[in-house]
Amino acid sequence: MTLKLIYGSNKPKAYRAKKGEAEQWVCAICEQNEGIATSAVVTITQSPMERAGKLEGGIKTQVCLHCLMRGLVTPV
Numbered sequence: 001m002t003l004k005l006i007y008g009s010n011k012p013k014a015y016r017a018k019k020g021e022a023e024q025w026v027c028a029i030c031e032q033n034e035g036i037a038t039s040a041v042v043t044i045t046q047s048p049m050e051r052a053g054k055l056e057g058g059i060k061t062q063v064c065l066h067c068l069m070r071g072l073v074t075p076v
């Protein structure tokens with residue numbers, strides 16, 4: 001399986017929340033490709049390092065779970 005990295009899909013939809021309220025994140029790529037706006041994410045660590053057999057460092061980020069299952073990596 002080939003993973004494809006997609007940036008710029010994390011724009012929240014302003015019409016879903018009132019001003020000052022939390023917005024539900026939905027994946028624009030899922031909505032575009034599948035017609036369904038989803039909001040399941042998993043946390044991954046980009047570029048982790050290793051010291052004495054243990055991982056450290058790296059950047060924690062969230063990606064869309066549904067995109068990941070389709071072979072796409074869509075950062076939130």
Ligand SMILES: [Zn+2]
Pocket residue numbers: 027028029030031038064065066067068074
């Ligand atoms: Zn997605």
